[in-house]
Amino acid sequence: METRIKPKSLLSPLAKQLTSRLPGRGLLLAGLAIVLLFIGMAVFAPWISPYDPTKMVDKPFLPPSLKHLMGTNRIGQDVFSRIVWGSRIVLYVVFSATLLSMAIGIPLGLLSGYRGGKIDRVLSMFMDSMYSFPALILAIAIAAVLGPSPMNTAIAIAFVYIPTYFRMIRGQTLSIKNQLFIDAAHALGIPDKRIMLRHILPNLAHTILVVFSLSVADAILTEAGLSFLGLSVTPPTPDWGYDLRVGQPFFLNGQWWLVFFPGLSVMLLAMGFALIGEALSERLSLAQSI
Amino acid sequence: MPGYLLEIRDLVVKYYTLTGVVRAVDHVSLKLKPGEWLSIVGESGCGKSTMAYSIVRLISPPGKIVGGKIIFDGRDLLGMSARDFRRILGREIGVVFQDPMTSLDPLRRIGDQIAEVYMTHLGMKKKEALEKAGEVLERVGIPRDKISAYPHQMSGGQRQRVAIAIAVALKPKLLIADEPTTALDVIVQDTIMDLLQSFKKEGTSILFITHDLALAAERSDRIAVMYAGKLVEEGPVEEIVDNPQHPYTRGLLKSVPDLWGPKKIESIPGYPPDLRSPPPGCRFHPRCRYADDRCRREEPVLRCLGEHCVACHKAGSSGVEG
Amino acid sequence: MAKKGLGYYIVVRALMIIPTILILYTIVFILLRILPGNPILAVVGTRNIPPEQLKHLEHLAGLDKPLIIQYFDYLWNVLHGNFGVTLASPMGVPVINYIATRFPATLELTIWGFTFSVIIGLVTGMIAALKRGSKIDTGMRIYSIVAYTLFIPWFGMILQYVFGVILGVLPTGGRIDPRISLQTITGLYVLDSILTGNIPALISSIKHLILPGLTLGIVLSGAYTRLVRNNMVDVLSMDFIRSYKARGIPRYKITWYALKNAFIPVITLMGLQFAILLGGAILTETTFSWPGMGTFIVDRIEYRDYNSIQGAIIFFAFFVAVISLIVDVIYALLDPRIKY
Numbered sequence: 001m002e003t004r005i006k007p008k009s010l011l012s013p014l015a016k017q018l019t020s021r022l023p024g025r026g027l028l029l030a031g032l033a034i035v036l037l038f039i040g041m042a043v044f045a046p047w048i049s050p051y052d053p054t055k056m057v058d059k060p061f062l063p064p065s066l067k068h069l070m071g072t073n074r075i076g077q078d079v080f081s082r083i084v085w086g087s088r089i090v091l092y093v094v095f096s097a098t099l100l101s102m103a104i105g106i107p108l109g110l111l112s113g114y115r116g117g118k119i120d121r122v123l124s125m126f127m128d129s130m131y132s133f134p135a136l137i138l139a140i141a142i143a144a145v146l147g148p149s150p151m152n153t154a155i156a157i158a159f160v161y162i163p164t165y166f167r168m169i170r171g172q173t174l175s176i177k178n179q180l181f182i183d184a185a186h187a188l189g190i191p192d193k194r195i196m197l198r199h200i201l202p203n204l205a206h207t208i209l210v211v212f213s214l215s216v217a218d219a220i221l222t223e224a225g226l227s228f229l230g231l232s233v234t235p236p237t238p239d240w241g242y243d244l245r246v247g248q249p250f251f252l253n254g255q256w257w258l259v260f261f262p263g264l265s266v267m268l269l270a271m272g273f274a275l276i277g278e279a280l281s282e283r284l285s286l287a288q289s290i
Numbered sequence: 291m292p293g294y295l296l297e298i299r300d301l302v303v304k305y306y307t308l309t310g311v312v313r314a315v316d317h318v319s320l321k322l323k324p325g326e327w328l329s330i331v332g333e334s335g336c337g338k339s340t341m342a343y344s345i346v347r348l349i350s351p352p353g354k355i356v357g358g359k360i361i362f363d364g365r366d367l368l369g370m371s372a373r374d375f376r377r378i379l380g381r382e383i384g385v386v387f388q389d390p391m392t393s394l395d396p397l398r399r400i401g402d403q404i405a406e407v408y409m410t411h412l413g414m415k416k417k418e419a420l421e422k423a424g425e426v427l428e429r430v431g432i433p434r435d436k437i438s439a440y441p442h443q444m445s446g447g448q449r450q451r452v453a454i455a456i457a458v459a460l461k462p463k464l465l466i467a468d469e470p471t472t473a474l475d476v477i478v479q480d481t482i483m484d485l486l487q488s489f490k491k492e493g494t495s496i497l498f499i500t501h502d503l504a505l506a507a508e509r510s511d512r513i514a515v516m517y518a519g520k521l522v523e524e525g526p527v528e529e530i531v532d533n534p535q536h537p538y539t540r541g542l543l544k545s546v547p548d549l550w551g552p553k554k555i556e557s558i559p560g561y562p563p564d565l566r567s568p569p570p571g572c573r574f575h576p577r578c579r580y581a582d583d584r585c586r587r588e589e590p591v592l593r594c595l596g597e598h599c600v601a602c603h604k605a606g607s608s609g610v611e612g
Numbered sequence: 613m614a615k616k617g618l619g620y621y622i623v624v625r626a627l628m629i630i631p632t633i634l635i636l637y638t639i640v641f642i643l644l645r646i647l648p649g650n651p652i653l654a655v656v657g658t659r660n661i662p663p664e665q666l667k668h669l670e671h672l673a674g675l676d677k678p679l680i681i682q683y684f685d686y687l688w689n690v691l692h693g694n695f696g697v698t699l700a701s702p703m704g705v706p707v708i709n710y711i712a713t714r715f716p717a718t719l720e721l722t723i724w725g726f727t728f729s730v731i732i733g734l735v736t737g738m739i740a741a742l743k744r745g746s747k748i749d750t751g752m753r754i755y756s757i758v759a760y761t762l763f764i765p766w767f768g769m770i771l772q773y774v775f776g777v778i779l780g781v782l783p784t785g786g787r788i789d790p791r792i793s794l795q796t797i798t799g800l801y802v803l804d805s806i807l808t809g810n811i812p813a814l815i816s817s818i819k820h821l822i823l824p825g826l827t828l829g830i831v832l833s834g835a836y837t838r839l840v841r842n843n844m845v846d847v848l849s850m851d852f853i854r855s856y857k858a859r860g861i862p863r864y865k866i867t868w869y870a871l872k873n874a875f876i877p878v879i880t881l882m883g884l885q886f887a888i889l890l891g892g893a894i895l896t897e898t899t900f901s902w903p904g905m906g907t908f909i910v911d912r913i914e915y916r917d918y919n920s921i922q923g924a925i926i927f928f929a930f931f932v933a934v935i936s937l938i939v940d941v942i943y944a945l946l947d948p949r950i951k952y
Contacts, residue, residue, distance in 0.1 A: 125631070125635060126635060126639065129632055129635040129636050129639060130636075130639055131884075132632075132636075132883070132884065132887055132932055132936060133636055133639070133640075133887060133928070133929060133932055134887040134888065134889075134890040134891040134928060134932065135887070135888070135891055136891030136892070136894060136895070137890060137891055137894065137909075137925060137928055138640075138643075138925075140894065140909060140913070140925075141640065141643065141644060141921060141922075141925045142643055144913050144921050145643075145644055145918075159643065217760075217761060221761070221763060224763055225763075225764070225765075225891075225894075225895050228765050228895060228898070229894070229895075229898060229910050229913070230910075230913070230914070231913065241763075241765075244763075244765055244766060244769075245765065245898075248765075248769060248899070251769050251773060252769070252772060252773060252776070252777050252784065254777075256773070259766065259769050260766075260770075262766075263763050263765070263766025263767075263769070263770075264766070266763040266766065267758075267761050267762055267763050267766065270761040270763070271757060271758065271761040274757055274760060274761050275757065278757060346857075346858050348854055348857060348858060376860040376862070377860065378860070379857070379858060379859065379860035380858065380859035380860030380861070381860060384858075384859075385855070385858035385859075387851055387854065387855060387858075388851075389851055392850060392851040392852060393851045393852050393854075393855045394852055394855070395852045395856070395869055395873070396852070396873070396948070396949060397869075397872055397873055397876070397946075397947065397948060398869070406859075406861065407859055407860075410859070410860060410861055410862070411860060440948040440949070442948070442949050453855070456855075456859060457858075457859075
């Protein structure tokens with residue numbers, strides 16, 4: 001086993017990955033480029049988007065042109081503007097959901113792995129069962145009960161990924177727990193809470209980063225799925241999954257731009273995070289255990 | 291001139307790794323007579339296994355045989371088509387590998403794995419082949435009814451017997467054994483060696499690869515010592531044991547504990563060189579206490595006195611004595 | 613002896629899914645009941661409804677009793693095949709009636725999607741492993757990432773457009789040509805057509821399955837591609853493969869043995885993949901107007917029928933547990949190292 005180095009922050013491993021010339025750097029850079037493109041789009045939406053995404057700005061069903069880069073939809077909204085503003089919704093929902101599942105999954109995983117015993121058995125049993133349940137169906141159930149709103153969608157998605165974090169963190173904690181430097185910390189009389197937060201957690205930074213990238217990729221698809229089923233936002237809020245569903249009948253009539261661009265955005269954004277996760281996990285050779 | 295079963299001429303094998311070219315086997319020549327037991331001895335990484343795998347063409351990228359010839363029973367093994375070569379492999383040449391725990395397919399019954407050799411090479415039907423498989427199992431000392439067992443249901447020693455059974459099933463002319471006992475405990479080791487020797491008595495030549503000179507000395511007819519991809523000494527077993535000429539061979543002999551003598555065990559100082567950039571001159575000189583300027587400059591060639599060959603500038607001179 | 617051992621193993625495993633089912637039931641129950649607010653109000657939305665109608669709906673959904681009673685009542689009912697009655701039009705129909713007609717459609721779709729995904733994953737993974745380090749290997753790796761990130765409705769619609777609209781060779785929705793009558797026995801149309809010797813129905817139902825099956829199959833094949841490739845690379849470097857080579861065994865046979873060994877860990881993935889497949893099936897069904905559990909759930913969400921949603925989700929929990937049992941048994945059958 002390589003010796004574990006305590007990173008200063010969660011971001012420093014990423015910085016290290018970027019500067020090292022290991023294989024997989026291409027994947028990482030491609031992923032980062034895609035992700036940054038979409039984040040930039042979301043942040044600067046008011047400046048990038050040429051039209052109001054919720055208003056009828058031209059005739060309906062105009063094909064892509066210089067005036068409307070991605071055409072207009074059935075009620076004359078500019079598709080490109082809806083894509084740009086839609087990235088805000090997706091990123092907002094997905095990041096809130098992921099942060100929420102991290103906030104619950106990571107402490108529980110740490111506790112379960114570190115303490116062991118009854119707490120561990122009960123938590124693991126619940127988390128494993130939840131993990132084995134179809135994520136999208138679980139999210140649908142929760143979202144249906146909570147009602148459609150971006151925050152509710154985020155909560156529904158958050159539930160789905162708690163077990164992912166829990167399982168990973170618990171497994172890693174178990175393997176770190178028995179290493180020498182933890183024994184040393186015990187011998188020095190450092191309290192458990194401090195050992196968990198100061199000695200174990202920093203060593204999980206790499207793992208968390210990998211799981212984060214992969215679960216965000218997955219959550220993007222789940223969010224799009226929920227909104228495709230009408231469970232995320234209410235019209236006229238711009239949302240990729242919803243626009244895809246509304247565009248379906250027209251798509252088959254040949255108005256391909258109504259569906260093509262929102263779907264492509266979902267895929268690209270998910271792929272951006274998946275590429276980052278893939279490249280990082282390859283270097284960690286965690287690829288198979290996730 | 292006596293007929294040789296196996297002749298390795300000037301073999302060169304290189305590994306093209308990301309960090310450089312490794313010369314794993316560097317211009318090595320060896321001969322093996324029918325019915326003879328030849329042991330190749332050396333530390334790990336000296337190229338002995340690479341050489342054995344070259345004979346059966348199991349060198350895969352980044353490794354590559356870049357020079358030399360291997361003549362087996364009058365045929366050029368390296369120049370043969372893959373198809374023709376496969377007819378020889380398993381039929382005329384058998385191979386036993388180091389780790390019996392991993393050298394059998396975990397998902398297939400051992401009977402099926404043995405029978406497959408008969409079916410592939412002799413075109414036997416399954417039933418007949420299983421019958422033969424039972425016979426050869428008994429020959430290696432395993433009850434016939436184990437034929438339907440899976441590898442995981444057997445001990446390491448038993449598995450190695452099965453591996454040997456497969457290797458000798460078709461009574462090959464040559465049996466290559468790559469450290470077949472290293473992974474086993476000492477008592478089992480001995481019975482496996484006995485088993486190998488019994489096949490030698492039936493006329494099979496044995497090429498035995500080991501890091502253990504004492505083990506080799508017990509059973510071999512001849513011993514070849516390799517160091518850093520080079521053949522450094524070769525000759526009849528008595529010559530090697532009683533009259534070693536190369537300082538490295540001496541070092542190996544001294545590192546063997548002796549039950550009957552108050553002999554001091556000495557290890558050879560230092561480590562084998564990095565084969566991506568071996569030292570100039572004699573490759574052993576950084577670890578050799580007799581080394582002089584010539585050793586550091588000039589690579590020694592293999593010189594033979596009768597059957598006993600050695601590659602050392604100091605060999606035969608008084609400088610190495612003691 | 614081995615046979616008796618396996619039977620015993622299956623029974624033990626079957627008993628072991630009971631806790632799994634209970635946990636899944638509990639999780640779904642808790643999530644559906646403990647979440648803030650009155651579930652009836654949440655599904656009915658913000659519209660004002662008369663209090664007496666709300667009371668009536670709560671009574672129908674069994675929500676007027678204490679939580680703990682509800683928990684056991686509902687479990688008891690579910691174990692007797694009673695998933696409650698619909699709360700929206702048509703009101704009062706047992707949910708199990710819907711499940712009985714919708715579930716076979718989902719099962720048929722998932723079986724096809726599953727089969728496609730495994731076959732595609734095995735072939736692509738094997739090719740990548742045999743050509744490891746080459747451009748083909750890189751290509752397969754990109755394929756596995758792209759396949760994984762494809763958004764099912766989008767990909768499904770593109771297939772619909774290409775094969776259904778432009779080429780006009782395959783239908784874009786439904787399970788079977790409505791002009792063909794088919795006597796249903798199992799509810800799996802392909803199987804029923806074969807059982808009743810109905811050739812036109814067989815052709816039609818297969819044609820209807822190809823696009824949704826491929827959509828699901830391709831999206832889910834990425835995970836297999838990657839796992840098969842990595843396992844196969846590992847297996848190919850193992851000693852017993854080298855031993856096979858040293859025995860003069862033909863190459864195609866060695867590849868087959870390697871594939872068998874590489875397949876063992878893939879079985880473990882199958883259980884998890886099946887769960888993802890069920891999630892994907894909901895999107896696929898919606899995209900292809902496939903009358904299965906997915907479209908049922910989505911319909912009932914639009915009707916805000918709480919009981920039906922709950923029933924369907926609980927039913928899925930049972931189904932997932934059964935699938936994990938089946939996967940375990942297959943694993944035990946294929947790997948002689950498993951002790952039972």
